Amino acid sequence: MDEVVSKRRSASSGAAKNEVKNKSSKAVIAQAKADCDKLKKQLGVAKVELNKIVKNYKKESEQALKDIASQKADLIKFIKNHTAGKDKLTESQFSKQVNGDIMSINGPFTGILKMLTEAE
Numbered sequence: 001m002d003e004v005v006s007k008r009r010s011a012s013s014g015a016a017k018n019e020v021k022n023k024s025s026k027a028v029i030a031q032a033k034a035d036c037d038k039l040k041k042q043l044g045v046a047k048v049e050l051n052k053i054v055k056n057y058k059k060e061s062e063q064a065l066k067d068i069a070s071q072k073a074d075l076i077k078f079i080k081n082h083t084a085g086k087d088k089l090t091e092s093q094f095s096k097q098v099n100g101d102i103m104s105i106n107g108p109f110t111g112i113l114k115m116l117t118e119a120e
Contacts, residue, residue: 057119060115061116068109
């Protein structure tokens with residue numbers, strides 16, 4: 001939206017300058033300038049809305065990354081404890097647990113990537 005309004009504003013500004021250059025009537029020049037000002041205001045509103053959306057995406061992705069970091073730290077601790085012999089899991093149980101934990105980390109990470117890709 002921001003890009004569309006920005007292009008329309010640039011075109012309107014160019015049209016207003018052309019009207020002045022062509023020595024059009026004062027009414028035509030005033031209308032062209034009014035159109036340009038209107039688009040300038042719309043651009044300002046669009047930028048505010050876009051900034052809110054970007055801030056929300058950033059907040060969501062940062063929280064998800066914090067959650068992933070926590071899961072990753074727990075998984076590393078689990079692996080270190082297993083290799084130190086501090087649990088009673090068989091290698092098969094350990095592998096299942098590690099694979100499950102990796103998948104539970106992968107899901108939210110993929111979700112973040114999808115969300116940010118769709119935001120473009």
